[in-house]
Amino acid sequence: MKLIIQVPCYNEAQTLEIALNHLPKHIDGIDEIEYLIINDGSRDDTVKVAKNWGVNYVVNFRTNRGLAKGFMAGLDACLRNGADIIVNTDADDQYCGDDIEKLVRPILEEKADIVIGERPIDDTEHFSPLKKKLQHFGSWTVRVASKSDIPDAPSGFRAYSRDAAMRLNVTNEYTYTLETIIQAGRTRMAMESVPIRTNPELRKSRLFSSMFGYVKRSMVTIVRSFMMYKPLRFFLGIGSVLFLCGALLGVRFLVYYATGTGNGHVQSLILASILMLMGFQTGVIGLLADIIAANRKILEDVQYHARKLDYDREKEEK
Numbered sequence: 001m002k003l004i005i006q007v008p009c010y011n012e013a014q015t016l017e018i019a020l021n022h023l024p025k026h027i028d029g030i031d032e033i034e035y036l037i038i039n040d041g042s043r044d045d046t047v048k049v050a051k052n053w054g055v056n057y058v059v060n061f062r063t064n065r066g067l068a069k070g071f072m073a074g075l076d077a078c079l080r081n082g083a084d085i086i087v088n089t090d091a092d093d094q095y096c097g098d099d100i101e102k103l104v105r106p107i108l109e110e111k112a113d114i115v116i117g118e119r120p121i122d123d124t125e126h127f128s129p130l131k132k133k134l135q136h137f138g139s140w141t142v143r144v145a146s147k148s149d150i151p152d153a154p155s156g157f158r159a160y161s162r163d164a165a166m167r168l169n170v171t172n173e174y175t176y177t178l179e180t181i182i183q184a185g186r187t188r189m190a191m192e193s194v195p196i197r198t199n200p201e202l203r204k205s206r207l208f209s210s211m212f213g214y215v216k217r218s219m220v221t222i223v224r225s226f227m228m229y230k231p232l233r234f235f236l237g238i239g240s241v242l243f244l245c246g247a248l249l250g251v252r253f254l255v256y257y258a259t260g261t262g263n264g265h266v267q268s269l270i271l272a273s274i275l276m277l278m279g280f281q282t283g284v285i286g287l288l289a290d291i292i293a294a295n296r297k298i299l300e301d302v303q304y305h306a307r308k309l310d311y312d313r314e315k316e317e318k
Contacts, residue, residue, distance in 0.1 A: 001029060003104060004057075004083040006036045006074040010064060012091035013044040015202045019090065020053050022097030022199075029108045030085070036077055037091070038070040046091075057081060071176040075165045079307070082315040086160045095119075095157040096197040103159035106192045113164035113189050116150055116181070117157035117196035124198060138218055142178055145226045146185025150193050153181050154218075157196055164189055166307045169300065172224065174217050179225045186229040231293050235286025243279025246272045 005023055009016060016037070025033065036057040037050045041064035050058060059077045061070065071088065078086045085104050089095050095117060106112040121135050135154060142153035154177050160168070168183065170176045184191055227234050249272035256265045 001084050001108070002032045002034070002082055003027065003030045003085045003087065004034045004036055004078040004081060005087045005089060005100065006038060006078055007089055007091050008038045008040060008067060008070040008074065009042060009046045009050070009091045010040040010070075011042045011044045011046060013042075013046045013049050015093055016046055016049050016091045017053055018202070019093040019097070020050070020055070022093060023089070024097060024100050027101050027104060030104065034081070034083075036074060036081075038074045038077075040064050040066070040070045066173050068170045068173055068176045068179075072168075072170050075160070075168065079162065079165055079311045080314050083165075084162050086162075086165050088156060088158050088160075090156055092202050093199050094201070096199060099157070099194075099196040100159075102194045102196060103157065106194070107159055107161050111190070112192035113161045114180075114184055114191045115159040116152065116191065116193050117155050118152040118193045119155055119157075119196060119198050121152065134215060138178075138215075138222075141219075141222055142181050145222055146182040148181060148185040148191055150181055150191060152193065153178055155196075162311075166311065167300070167304050169303075171228070172221050174221060178218060178221050182222070182225040182229060227289070228293065228296070231289030232286045235282050235289060239279040239282030239286060241279070242275050242282060246275030246277075246279060248272075249275065 007016070007019065012019075020035065023035065027033065034056040035054075036059065037046070037055050038059045039047050039050075039061060041061045047058060047060070057077055059070075059073050061073070074088070075086060085107050087100050087103055089097070089100070099117060103115045103117060106115050121132050124132075135152070139151055139153040143149060143151075154175075156177055164184070167187070167189065168180055170179055172179055181191070249268050253265050253269045253272060256268075
């Protein structure tokens with residue numbers, strides 16, 4: 001059983017060695033532990049620090065391509081190098097390295113394919129009250145969209161089985177954390193959450209420049225993911241609201257018309273017709289999107305089997 005711990009990095013020379021020193025060297029049930037960093041276009045000595053420390057693999061981007069691209073490139077490299085379990089952690093030492101054993105244990109016991117660390121958000125001192133509320137609200141939204149019970153959706157401290165990693169796809173360029181949970185929940189992958197500890201803050205987060213920007217991009221990711229995996233429900237919901245509003249306006253006009261006062265409410269009839277037409281068209285879009293989603297599921301299944309053949313062949317060669 002081989003574990004590879006991947007660490008996305010962007011100008012992390014000052015904190016990377018601290019984070020690496022806290023990573024485990026041995027875990028019961030794991031035969032081999034290796035380490036990989038994703039250098040996302042760093043302009044400092046991040047790669048030098050990593051190599052001096054002794055990481056096994058370095059994935060290099062010449063320019064900064066973002067957390068989501070780095071995460072997927074890391075998964076690809078881990079799978080190609082024979083990982084049976086992949087753990088993702090941060091280079092700023094936010095997460096307690098000793099808790100990696102908690103993450104991999106449900107996978108080793110075949111209870112889960114994806115394990116996500118639950119941070120003590122309310123007890124984290126460097127989180128502002130607003131950020132704590134937004135973290136809870138965002139996690140609740142993801143739970144609704146994914147039909148899962150993951151309490152800390154934005155947490156990047158995660159473990160993936162080999163099979164789960166081969167099934168993942170990330171389409172947005174912002175972050176992988178929310179989309180992968182929604183995808184896993186909608187495709188019925190076995191997910192589990194375990195409580196973890198966090199370390200004192202070494203630097204400010206670089207994922208977002210403002211709280212408003214974080215909320216906006218997160219909500220766009222959630223809505224977009226929901227549209228991808230449940231398009232019929234999404235568009236029919238919107239279309240039904242539009243059609244119902246139009247129908248109510250139409251009934252209102254008929255009531256006025258029946259009482260002989262409909263002449264002054266022709267604009268209501270026009271608006272009702274427009275809303276009902278919009279609702280109908282939105283429903284048709286939902287049906288078309290559902291057909292596209294069905295085709296995407298077939299393509300994802302084909303992609304999974306192609307990945308499995310590719311990665312398993314490379315694992316046997318190694």
